[in-house]
Amino acid sequence: MKIDGNRKQDRTTELVLTYYAAFNRGNWDGMLALLSDDVAHDLNQGAREVGREAFAAFLQRMNASYSEQLRDIVVLASLDGNRAAAEYVVHGQYRHTDEGLPPANGQRYVLPGGAFFEIRDDRIARVSNYYNLQDWLRQVAPDNS
DSSP states (O other), X not given: OOOOSOSHHHHHHHHHHHHHHHHHHTOHHXXXXXXXXXXXXXXXXXXXXXXXXXXXXXXXXXXXXXXXXXXXXXXXXXXXXXXXXXXXXEEEEEOSOOTTSOOOSSEEEEEEEEEXXXXXXXXXXXXXXXXXXXXXXXXXXXXXX
């Protein structure tokens, strides 16, 4: 199969990879530019937040407590380009205590994760993130640091 960027599936794959490349560079504005104004963001084991402004606030909260890089990223896109899924491994450091979570002391963690995307008008209209919270809690527990 020839992948030349002209198929909707290719463009969706490129969009999601661009989103993660911006994440790994800490380029929050670059990430936000790829989102629809009314983006739906489903937090892992949490509520849905709606809108680019809410997503920007989420990025600020995350940046205050965590330093993360995503590796081994694999993206699968539907033929029509309207949906995508990504699998990755998070390599992170817990820098500042996040509300309701154990105290941060620079703990490092490696955690598999994934996300589902909905694409509309060449923008990310929904991103739903998933990872194993219990695994993360074990890795950052005070007796593991």
